[in-house]
Amino acid sequence: MSRPGSPGTRPGPELTLPAPTTGAPLDVGTAPAPTNPEQALAELHAGNRRFVTGTPRHPNQDAGHRAAVADGQHPFAVIVGCSDSRLAAEIIFDRGLGDLFVVRTAGHTIGPEVLGSVEYAVTVLGTPLIVVLGHDSCGAVQAARAADATGTPPAGHLCAVVDAVVPSLRRAAAEGVEDIDGIVDIHIAYTVEAMLGRSAVLAAEVAAGRCGVVGMSYRLTAGEVRTVAAVPALAVDAPEPAASVALA
Ligand SMILES: [Zn+2]
Numbered sequence: 001m002s003r004p005g006s007p008g009t010r011p012g013p014e015l016t017l018p019a020p021t022t023g024a025p026l027d028v029g030t031a032p033a034p035t036n037p038e039q040a041l042a043e044l045h046a047g048n049r050r051f052v053t054g055t056p057r058h059p060n061q062d063a064g065h066r067a068a069v070a071d072g073q074h075p076f077a078v079i080v081g082c083s084d085s086r087l088a089a090e091i092i093f094d095r096g097l098g099d100l101f102v103v104r105t106a107g108h109t110i111g112p113e114v115l116g117s118v119e120y121a122v123t124v125l126g127t128p129l130i131v132v133l134g135h136d137s138c139g140a141v142q143a144a145r146a147a148d149a150t151g152t153p154p155a156g157h158l159c160a161v162v163d164a165v166v167p168s169l170r171r172a173a174a175e176g177v178e179d180i181d182g183i184v185d186i187h188i189a190y191t192v193e194a195m196l197g198r199s200a201v202l203a204a205e206v207a208a209g210r211c212g213v214v215g216m217s218y219r220l221t222a223g224e225v226r227t228v229a230a231v232p233a234l235a236v237d238a239p240e241p242a243a244s245v246a247l248a
Contacts, residue, residue: 033099034076037212040129044077045225047094052223060096069098077101078121080191081133082108082140086220089133101127107140108132108191109164110198119201122211130202130211132195133225134188135218136181141165145183167194181217188215189229196231206231 034040050056060069075098079089083104090100101121103114110118121127134141143154144165153159168187177183192215196203205211215229 033074035128037129040076041212041214043095044093044129044131048092048223048225050094051092056094058094058096060099066097073098073101073125075099075101075121075125075127077129077131078103078118078127079131079133080104080108080110080114080118080195081131082106082135082138084135084139087133087135087218092218092223092225101125106161107138107144107165107187108134109140109161110191110195111160111164115195115199115202118195119199122202122205126210128211130195130213132188132191132213132215132229133218134184134191134216136184136220138180138184138187141168141184141187142180145169145180185217185228188217191215192229192231 034043047056077093077099078101079093081087081089081102081104083106087104089102089104090096093100101117103117105111105114118130122130140161143158144162147153147162148166148169154162165187168183168190171190172178172183172186175186177186192213196206196213202211202213206213213229213231214227216225217228218225
């Protein structure tokens, strides 16, 4: 797996990301929906840039679009995010109805229902990009660390969340990472790896080039996302609005 900050957990073809649409183009929401991982990732970065800079366009949230998508959906990205109330996908990526297929659990843990939901989006709806979305100061990761340190498991089903985070704690310890945000980055990358390890369906879609998986970490204060893992190696952080950037 990749270490946080080093995109790419497997060798991948060199890809070129289109010039970012961070200049708030007039066709946001009316342009054709992305159909491949690179286009989908570019749209997410563009929307996040609009959100960060305070220039959201709230595309696809009007009554006309609501009616237009009532008969079918073709979301261009699956967001497997933490349930944290400050991590609302359509807001931080400045998108609307029909754009994002969102599955959220505390600490973006991935049980069978989550994997089944993601497989549905990718294989039935044809969604070309999966994003594992974590964030700094994640309460689920902190709860897991506290339970692990004290040897006192939490009551009820919260145990399942803690147990799902423990492998990331072990990996962080082995790598000498102790700060919570460093552990979060490792947990995001671990989730990407675990998703493909547990789902032969998703692994096959990625291997066939029909889908990509990116791990992103969101900063609660700044509102921006940062890439910490990608399969194949197609993701980098959104470049400043300038020119096309060749990616390795
Ligand atoms: Zn969280």
